[in-house]
Amino acid sequence: MSAAGDALLPIADPEAAPFWEGARLGELRVPACPETGRLFFPPRVRSPFAPRRAPVWVAVSGRGSIWSFAVPHPPLLPPFDALAPYPVVVVTLAEDPRVRLVGNLVARPGGAINEVSAATLSIGAPVGVVFERVTDEIHLPRWRLCEEAGP
Amino acid sequence: MKDRAAIVGIGETPFARRLDASETQLALDAILAALDDAGVAPGEVDGLASYTLESTDEVEIAKNLGLGDVTFFSQVGFGGGAGPACVGQLALAIAAGQCRVGLAWRARKRGSGGRPWAGAQRPSVAAQWTRPFGLLRPVDEIALLARRYMHETGATREHLANVAIAVRGMANRNPRAMMHARPLSREEYLGARWISEPLCLFDNCLETDGALACVLVGAERARDARQQPVYVHAFAQGLPRQSHAMVNYWCDDPLAGPSWACAELLYRRSDFQPSDIRVAQLYDAFTPLVPLSLEGYRFCKRGEGAAFTEAGALERGGRLPINTSGGGLSEAYVHGFNLINEGVRQMRGSSTSQVEGAEACLVTGGEGVPTSALILRR
Numbered sequence: 001m002s003a004a005g006d007a008l009l010p011i012a013d014p015e016a017a018p019f020w021e022g023a024r025l026g027e028l029r030v031p032a033c034p035e036t037g038r039l040f041f042p043p044r045v046r047s048p049f050a051p052r053r054a055p056v057w058v059a060v061s062g063r064g065s066i067w068s069f070a071v072p073h074p075p076l077l078p079p080f081d082a083l084a085p086y087p088v089v090v091v092t093l094a095e096d097p098r099v100r101l102v103g104n105l106v107a108r109p110g111g112a113i114n115e116v117s118a119a120t121l122s123i124g125a126p127v128g129v130v131f132e133r134v135t136d137e138i139h140l141p142r143w144r145l146c147e148e149a150g151p
Numbered sequence: 152m153k154d155r156a157a158i159v160g161i162g163e164t165p166f167a168r169r170l171d172a173s174e175t176q177l178a179l180d181a182i183l184a185a186l187d188d189a190g191v192a193p194g195e196v197d198g199l200a201s202y203t204l205e206s207t208d209e210v211e212i213a214k215n216l217g218l219g220d221v222t223f224f225s226q227v228g229f230g231g232g233a234g235p236a237c238v239g240q241l242a243l244a245i246a247a248g249q250c251r252v253g254l255a256w257r258a259r260k261r262g263s264g265g266r267p268w269a270g271a272q273r274p275s276v277a278a279q280w281t282r283p284f285g286l287l288r289p290v291d292e293i294a295l296l297a298r299r300y301m302h303e304t305g306a307t308r309e310h311l312a313n314v315a316i317a318v319r320g321m322a323n324r325n326p327r328a329m330m331h332a333r334p335l336s337r338e339e340y341l342g343a344r345w346i347s348e349p350l351c352l353f354d355n356c357l358e359t360d361g362a363l364a365c366v367l368v369g370a371e372r373a374r375d376a377r378q379q380p381v382y383v384h385a386f387a388q389g390l391p392r393q394s395h396a397m398v399n400y401w402c403d404d405p406l407a408g409p410s411w412a413c414a415e416l417l418y419r420r421s422d423f424q425p426s427d428i429r430v431a432q433l434y435d436a437f438t439p440l441v442p443l444s445l446e447g448y449r450f451c452k453r454g455e456g457a458a459f460t461e462a463g464a465l466e467r468g469g470r471l472p473i474n475t476s477g478g479g480l481s482e483a484y485v486h487g488f489n490l491i492n493e494g495v496r497q498m499r500g501s502s503t504s505q506v507e508g509a510e511a512c513l514v515t516g517g518e519g520v521p522t523s524a525l526i527l528r529r
Contacts, residue, residue: 008283068298071345072286140283
């Protein structure tokens with residue numbers, strides 16, 4: 001990535017480290033309340049449902065559906081300006097529809113984020129997670145359209 | 152605090168894509184114009200309020216204007232959510248005796264200066280989960296909410312066009328507006344280039360250099376003011392549960408945004424309810440914020456904001472004319488401060504698109520960020 005692209009990489013804050021540990025293992029993990037079990041996102045130092053306690057981390061299925069999507073056009077920043085237009089999706093997780101992740105779609109693992117045409121997308125379409133190694137530290141979650149929502 | 156303080160002066164610079172003066176010079180020009188409008192000497196100012204994003208800070212203002220002892224100063228966060236709160240916090244301070252003459256301002260060179268989203272700064276807590284995926288600009292962030300809103304409510308681009316065209320019509324009547332000489336047709340809207348689908352060029356606010364200011368005093372002094380006083384009737388701020396600024400996808404119900412929490416307190420404090428309000432200045436950095444705000448501030452039910460825009464409802468002579476100077480979409484985008492000054496003109500009776508007989512005007516900050524709102528009255 002270019003200098004601007006590097007600046008757009010996620011920061012593995014201590015409270016987010018388990019997310020990126022999971023990603024390196026090909027596992028989607030999200031924080032949960034240690035008392036109620038409720039999932040939440042993004043990661044925080046404390047559970048919003050039990051603010052004296054740190055979250056616990058839960059591996060989820062990596063299945064979900066498209067909650068919304070946008071298609072940015074230039075002017076953007078490198079490396080995204082060269083890829084535009086590309087869809088950005090919000091995925092709602094199968095385990096809890098209130099937990100949503102922003103991401104990109106790929107047609108195949110390691111594929112470019114502009115390979116899936118926005119014209120083929122609809123809200124509610126089922127997706128599944130794959131991971132793309134960007135650096136040793138950061139493996140980004142990507143989403144592939146799939147046949148059925150699960151589980 | 153109801154009606155205990157009043158806006159007695161407003162001022163602003165010209166608005167343009169590029170002005171040569173610095174932000175500090177623009178701030179001082181707008182402030183001095185507002186003080187002159189009020190007939191208040193700079194040395195009388197003892198309360199200051201502006202945005203955390205304001206680069207001309209209190210010390211610069213006080214030194215340049217030769218202010219005496221300033222006893223109240225406050226900055227409000229979250230960009231376009233801050234404007235009404237600057238006025239509201241000054242009104243609270245005046246009502247509580249913490250200052251006697253309050254000054255609010257915003258100066259910005261967003262037209263010729265940089266684009267804030269293009270900075271290579273370390274992402275915030277929320278931005279770590281959006282920028283790596285190419286969600287870079289405010290318009291991209293709002294485009295996601297807009298698509299979801301359209302899906303849930305049946306809203307279409309025609310509804311967003313209703314907003315853009317209504318507000319442009321107001322600008323066409325206002326010689327100060329950047330888009331004064333530029334009518335906007337539905338064909339032009341529907342044929343415009345995409346910025347972030349489903350939002351096109353005309354769903355976005357302008358890029359403006361300019362500054363605005365207003366002056367507040369207590370109700371007693373306001374009775375003798377040079378201008379007809381415009382009272383701060385009600386004020387509220389709203390930062391709802393688990394809300395995020397701009398990327399508000401991580402709360403239970405992202406389409407019931409900060410406006411809802413803000414409206415709850417605002418109307419509880421107000422003698423004017425939505426059915427009593429016949430003119431409004433709704434924060435319009437992007438067209439979808441208008442239907443969301445119409446719902447949040449209870450001019451219609453949840454999901455009916457887009458339908459509310461039909462049949463010219465937001466235009467002159469419509470059910471609820473909005474952004475009567477042209478708003479952020481077509482007059483100037485200075486983080487919504489022009490909506491405040493236009494609210495004052497409506498209550499004075501001096502708008503270029505005056506709504507006759509309106510007793511109160513709602514002025515809102517940005518939907519989608521921790522926000523604020525005012526109800527101004529004659």
